[in-house]
Amino acid sequence: MIRHYTLAALFMLAAVGVNAEEKTAEQLVASKKKANITYRQLMEVMGAASIMINEGIVRENPQMVRDGANLIVNHPAPNHKPWTIVAETDQADFKQSLLIFDKIMDNQAEETANMAEQGRWLDASTSAHALMNSCISCHASWKAKAK
Ligand code: HEC
Numbered sequence: 001m002i003r004h005y006t007l008a009a010l011f012m013l014a015a016v017g018v019n020a021e022e023k024t025a026e027q028l029v030a031s032k033k034k035a036n037i038t039y040r041q042l043m044e045v046m047g048a049a050s051i052m053i054n055e056g057i058v059r060e061n062p063q064m065v066r067d068g069a070n071l072i073v074n075h076p077a078p079n080h081k082p083w084t085i086v087a088e089t090d091q092a093d094f095k096q097s098l099l100i101f102d103k104i105m106d107n108q109a110e111e112t113a114n115m116a117e118q119g120r121w122l123d124a125s126t127s128a129h130a131l132m133n134s135c136i137s138c139h140a141s142w143k144a145k146a147k
Contacts, residue, residue, distance in 0.1 A: 032077035
């Protein structure tokens with residue numbers, strides 16, 4: 001129930017931003033540089049990025065936070081359509097999640113790096129925590145459904 005509530009809230013939050021642009025998941029993927037890695041390998045990069053962000057905050061190293069944030073904001077597309085990792089009946093919903101979370105995570109990563117660059121470490125930490133919650137929200141909905 002909580003999981004559905006969180007997802008519903010995120011959908012509503014993102015409806016404002018995403019619908020304004022009318023971007024589809026296909027367009028999102030096409031807008032990214034392509035890398036010769038799978039979606040799972042892209043996630044490994046995301047994991048490394050989040051470690052870099054958190055370590056940068058603890059060490060008070062703004063460049064480390066910025067580099068980690070850039071890995072998230074500028075992440076490439078994998079070498080296959082991301083939604084093929086879930087069953088066909090789930091693909092439309094997964095595409096929605098990709099669109100919504102991509103935008104939310106970009107904003108949160110950017111905010112975290114900005115706070116770090118201003119030396120506002122507690123604010124950077126709060127923002128990094130929100131970013132991690134985005135990762136975890138999507139995982140709670142989708143990780144077990146990946147083929
Ligand atoms: C749009 C949904 C979504 C978002 C957002 C998301 N992930 Fe994932 N993540 C997945 C799915 C689905 C898998 C499982 C992939 C698989 O097993 O093929 C996964 C797997 C992973 C894994 C495990 C990789 C492996 O080798 O098994 C890591 C680490 C990870 N994600 C980190 C992150 C981090 C860090 C973030 C946030 C910065 C994030 N993810 C955001 C959907 C998402």
